[in-house]
Amino acid sequence: MQPAQPTKSQSVEKSAGRTPVMRHDERCDRCGARAYVMTLHSGRALMWCSHHYNEHEEALREYLFIDAREALTVN
Ligand SMILES: [Zn+2]
Secondary structure, eight states: OOOOOOOOOOOOOOOTTOOOOOOTTOBOTTTOSBOOEEEEETTEEEEEOHHHHHHTHHHHGGGEEEEOGGGOOOO
């Protein structure tokens, strides 16, 4: 019997020493609203507004690269 190893699903490779930042003029690829989330798919970036990211979050979570939604303050 081999000890059970935790299998890691593919994780996003982060470029060392660089903090990814959302540009303020990025737009959601679906609706053109301001984008707060970036996902990487085989090196290709997709932009999401919080509305559309929420809609597809389950499928997109493993591709998540930048999540700037916390910058959203709801008062
Ligand atoms: Zn959108």
